Amino acid sequence: MPKLRIAVLASGSGSNLQAIIDRSVAGGLDAEIVLVISNNPDAGALTRAKQAGIRQMCIDHRQFASRSEFDRAVVAELQAAGAELIVLAGFMRIISDIFLAAFPDRIINIHPALLPAFPGLHVHRKALDYGARFSGCTVHFVDGGVDTGPIIIQAAVPILEADTEDSLAARILEQEHKIYPQAIQWFAEGRISIEERRVKVRGIVPASGAQISPALEMAE
Structure with missing residues (x-):
């Protein structure tokens, strides 16, 4: 049975991301982290993902003219990665209707x-x-x-x-x-x-x- 494809959004150190990675490595998680996205280029979560061999990217919200433009950019990357569940791990951005419409009952x-x-x-x-x-x-x-x-x-x-x-x-x-x-x-x-x-x-x-x-x- 294929593993659940999850994406993690984080803005900070990523300790909860690490807990998920550790559980996965230990064989106790029927899920694969396919992408980690941070809005903060200095986020420790990006480093943790890189060390674990997980695809990661920074989408800096300060580079966008509006919240909706940022949200659409993030959602596009999540969809391109085939994410089935979105996991927020200290993501310091408000989740808008753009996210909710794209992933109904699939954001935790x-x-x-x-x-x-x-x-x-x-x-x-x-x-x-x-x-x-x-x-x-x-x-x-x-x-x-x-x-x-x-x-x-x-x-x-x-x-x-x-x-x-x-x-x-x-x-x-x-x-x-x-x-x-x-x-x-x-x-x-x-x-x-x-x-x-x-x-x-x-x-x-x-x-x-x-x-x-x-x-x-x-x-x-």
Whole structure:
């Protein structure tokens, strides 16, 4: 059976891209990264792709007169590469209707919070300022809103008393590297469906255990 052809869009260091590459090399991913695109010529993601022997290119948004021209240029490259699933890995550009029309229900993103809580930017600071007991990460389909698409998988991470933005981000990132490749694998296996806005994963039973923070005091 042919592997799912995926393309990764990234603007930064590409640590989630690396997690996907590592999962693929280990034989745990029925998907092939056919293209990595960045809008940032200095993105570490481009270096990671090159080191892995993956085709990569920079399409600098600053070289285009409008957002729509940039989006059309990126979509054209994705289509030329035969990409079947678009994976956003720290891509710091708004996904427009041009992308959504070209790849309906075939664009996924990872967000470093438990959506619908704390969408957008500066999420770790928001969680700490709010006094949340848990944060985490979410893989979701991309729609026309900001981090509003149907949720595929989430990982919860307790917020510790001594946490800073950096320490919380680091622990959440560990979970991102686990759940993003898993979501891609489910898609590659054809096990994901969307009913209204609820994502169903065939053969997977939702977790039923509760996490409580701070821990309960048990009566003697």
